[in-house]
Amino acid sequence: MTSTYDTLSSRLQGAFDTLEAGADPVLRTSDRSDYQANGVMALAKRLGRSPRDVAEEIVDHAELSGIATVEIAGPGFLNLTLSPEFLGKQLTTLRADDRLGIEAATTTKTVVIDYSAPNVAKEMHVGNLRSTVIGDALARMYRFAGHRVIARNHVGDWGTPFAMLIEHLLDREEGNGATFSIGDLDGFYKEARTKFDADDSFKERSRARVVALQSGDPETLRLWRVIVDQSIAYLDLVYQDLGITLTVNDVVGESFYDSMLSDVVADLSAAGLIVESGGALCVFPPGFTNRDGEALPLIVRKSDEGFGYAASDLAAVRDRVDNLHADEMLYVVGVPQAQHFEMVFAVARLAGWLPERVRCEHVTFGNVLGPDRKMFKSRSGETVKLASLLNEAIERADAALKERNTDLDETARTKLAVEIARAAIKYADLSTDRHHDYIFDLDRMIAFEGDTGPYLQYAHARLRSIFRRLGAPWESTAVAFSLDTPQEHHLALGLLAFPEAFEAALASLQPHRLCVYLFDLAQRLTAFYDACPVLISEGALRDQRLALCDLAERTLSIGLSVLGIDAPEKM
Ligand code: ARG
Numbered sequence: 001m002t003s004t005y006d007t008l009s010s011r012l013q014g015a016f017d018t019l020e021a022g023a024d025p026v027l028r029t030s031d032r033s034d035y036q037a038n039g040v041m042a043l044a045k046r047l048g049r050s051p052r053d054v055a056e057e058i059v060d061h062a063e064l065s066g067i068a069t070v071e072i073a074g075p076g077f078l079n080l081t082l083s084p085e086f087l088g089k090q091l092t093t094l095r096a097d098d099r100l101g102i103e104a105a106t107t108t109k110t111v112v113i114d115y116s117a118p119n120v121a122k123e124m125h126v127g128n129l130r131s132t133v134i135g136d137a138l139a140r141m142y143r144f145a146g147h148r149v150i151a152r153n154h155v156g157d158w159g160t161p162f163a164m165l166i167e168h169l170l171d172r173e174e175g176n177g178a179t180f181s182i183g184d185l186d187g188f189y190k191e192a193r194t195k196f197d198a199d200d201s202f203k204e205r206s207r208a209r210v211v212a213l214q215s216g217d218p219e220t221l222r223l224w225r226v227i228v229d230q231s232i233a234y235l236d237l238v239y240q241d242l243g244i245t246l247t248v249n250d251v252v253g254e255s256f257y258d259s260m261l262s263d264v265v266a267d268l269s270a271a272g273l274i275v276e277s278g279g280a281l282c283v284f285p286p287g288f289t290n291r292d293g294e295a296l297p298l299i300v301r302k303s304d305e306g307f308g309y310a311a312s313d314l315a316a317v318r319d320r321v322d323n324l325h326a327d328e329m330l331y332v333v334g335v336p337q338a339q340h341f342e343m344v345f346a347v348a349r350l351a352g353w354l355p356e357r358v359r360c361e362h363v364t365f366g367n368v369l370g371p372d373r374k375m376f377k378s379r380s381g382e383t384v385k386l387a388s389l390l391n392e393a394i395e396r397a398d399a400a401l402k403e404r405n406t407d408l409d410e411t412a413r414t415k416l417a418v419e420i421a422r423a424a425i426k427y428a429d430l431s432t433d434r435h436h437d438y439i440f441d442l443d444r445m446i447a448f449e450g451d452t453g454p455y456l457q458y459a460h461a462r463l464r465s466i467f468r469r470l471g472a473p474w475e476s477t478a479v480a481f482s483l484d485t486p487q488e489h490h491l492a493l494g495l496l497a498f499p500e501a502f503e504a505a506l507a508s509l510q511p512h513r514l515c516v517y518l519f520d521l522a523q524r525l526t527a528f529y530d531a532c533p534v535l536i537s538e539g540a541l542r543d544q545r546l547a548l549c550d551l552a553e554r555t556l557s558i559g560l561s562v563l564g565i566d567a568p569e570k571m
Pocket of ligand 1: 114117118119154155156316333
């Protein structure tokens with residue numbers, strides 16, 4: 001179906017084009033009327049004419065009969081009100097569409113999304129939250145849009161931290177690894193880190209161990225596997241608990257690229273891009289300088305001959321372009337790595353590994369802060385584990401459910417508590433513009449009222465309960481919409497705006513735009529319930545209201561699912 005917005009927009013565009021080809025009508029939904037087009041003022045200025053005149057000419061030219069009526073307001077705003085027939089027709093088309101107006105892509109793109117990517121020698125912590133949650137929402141949105149998503153969980157499983165762990169493992173003569181669990185490993189990592197910082201000879205040995213690891217020393221590799229396997233099995237549990245679609249098959253960490261690194265160096269070198277600097281092999285992509293104006297190197301091989309983080313990212317670019325045939329590559333990684341990615345992309349372009357046609361983007365995000373507006377830490381100043389965050393949220397959700405005295409049995413209540421807890425955590429993250437920091441505040445996030453995940457789940461469950469209370473399965477009948485109350489009209493407009501909200505969120509890689517839309521829809525629903533009884537109404541009116549409820553339920557259900565949020569039946 002052609003969405004309501006697109007229909008209006010193309011009709012207006014036709015009129016604007018008669019005055020200046022391509023002039024933007026600047027069409028928006030509006031509180032004053034159904035939609036408002038604000039493009040007249042800018043156009044009038046460019047044409048050196050009075051906005052009022054231009055507006056009148058546009059209105060004359062716009063082929064809107066049967067679609068909308070237009071009024072000129074203020075200096076030249078065009079206020080558009082949909083005709084009842086057109087509105088009804090759009091709603092009817094929407095009802096018959098499983099995708100609620102969101103068209104499936106006509107050309108399927110292969111989109112490689114690099115997200116989550118913890119360092120696997122540590123437990124997942126709050127610092128891994130945003131990449132995991134935002135990346136997963138983007139993956140789901142792309143899949144829903146009809147694209148082929150290849151997730152890449154670029155875990156840190158190589159290099160110095162691992163060498164350090166292996167070295168510490170050997171020191172403690174626990175080299176068989178048979179008794180390790182990841183819980184131990186996290187403490188173990190901290191011990192190794194302390195030793196690394198304090199003990200120079202340990203530092204030296206760890207450095208040598210990096211080289212042993214990278215040159216494929218069998219004993220070193222055996223110990224490495226023990227650590228990595230356990231860590232990945234544990235990661236998988238955390239993803240399942242959080243409802244993240246990543247699987248063990250998506251784990252393609254730094255180690256995977258190891259065998260490609262010497263080619264990276266050889267090919268850069270053959271292209272004349274390598275410069276030796278203090279024993280390290282570097283590329284100096286143009287345009288990158290430090291504060292003193294000196295050219296910045298991307299270090300491809302360190303002076304100890306070990307390869308670094310940049311080398312594996314260069315190999316990953318090649319792999320994703322050549323072997324995975326990526327049309328788009330997204331890297332959902334915190335903003336501190338912005339320069340790293342800019343330099344990696346620049347070098348890959350210089351080397352001819354990253355063709356112009358491949359969209360390649362670093363999807364950055366801000367920090368998760370504590371109540372003191374500093375980086376979120378536990379009271380004792382430690383990083384907070386994701387597993388314990390989720391558990392705390394589950395406990396709170398469970399307590400809230402007990403208080404509400406629902407008729408749920410223990411098992412059902414626990415399941416619901418998990419769904420609410422995940423929703424609270426994910427929605428708080430996703431509903432923040434990803435460029436901004438946010439304060440992690442469980443009390444606010446888990447509230448059933450306000451702009452929260454549980455509130456949207458509740459809005460959805462309330463709709464489900466209407467249909468349950470019908471007693472018999474709902475027989476959806478044809479409806480001749482006649483939206484006589486402002487609340488029904490307002491709700492209908494909200495429902496018709498779903499495709500734009502989804503597409504805007506996807507195009508800008510900003511899931512929060514979809515959150516804003518869903519929250520707005522939930523508020524329209526509340527106003528609708530207050531003014532328009534559903535179950536006690538009768539006949540055609542009842543059919544119409546049920547049809548609106550059904551559309552709202554489906555919208556919330558798709559909207560929440562592409563964000564990775566469960567939509568329980570009852571709350
Ligand atoms: N493991 C890295 C870190 O924790 C993030 C990896 C991001 N992805 C990448 N291709 N570099 O900082």
